[in-house]
Amino acid sequence: MNTLFDMLTVVYKYKKLYERRCQPIVREYDLRVADIDILYYVAHSGPKNLSKDIVDMGMSKANVSKSVEHLRKKGLVELTEDKEDRRCVHIELTSEAHTVIKEAVKIRRELGQCLLKGVGEADREAVFRVLRQINENMAQELAHSETNRSS
Known part of the structure; x- marks a missing residue:
């Protein structure tokens, strides 16, 4: 992937x-x-x-x-x-x-x-860390696009 x-x-x-x-x-x-x-x-x-x-x-x-x-x-x-x-x-x-x-x-x-079957603890933590970052990026982008939409 x-x-x-x-x-x-x-x-x-x-x-x-x-x-x-x-x-x-x-x-x-x-x-x-x-x-x-x-x-x-x-x-x-x-x-x-x-x-x-x-x-x-x-x-x-x-x-x-x-x-x-x-x-x-x-x-x-x-x-x-x-x-x-x-x-x-x-x-x-x-x-x-x-x-x-x-x-x-x-x-x-x-x-x-x-x-998460078969995914080790370190890999789980890495996945969750990456997902948190992706979620934060999306939230920022949504807020940014919402600001531009209302302008």
Whole structure:
């Protein structure tokens, strides 16, 4: 693997494998993978401002809104308006969401173990270091392109 195309292929395969592994949750709870991702994200980062923070997951605002409304109807999240800024809506998990989240955590843990099978500790640390740098580079580029877009 020595090209950007190869790296993108890895990302695509990960997404496909992750979506397959999520299918039992999708079927049992009548959720989409995006719904599961939002629950997982909120569980691991605390109550979030719907319009700002969750969109950072890389989903469009429309898809986030659709998923959050579906989760609300299923009783998995509660939405509250910000007292200071009525345009902001905060999302919080209900107790019913924790069963789904436990299953999502298990799937992610098992998938991580599968992906890193046979990879030594030093190589794992190197991979994570490189991924952190790539993530930082992408965040900077997104911020830069967002600044140029609004100018």
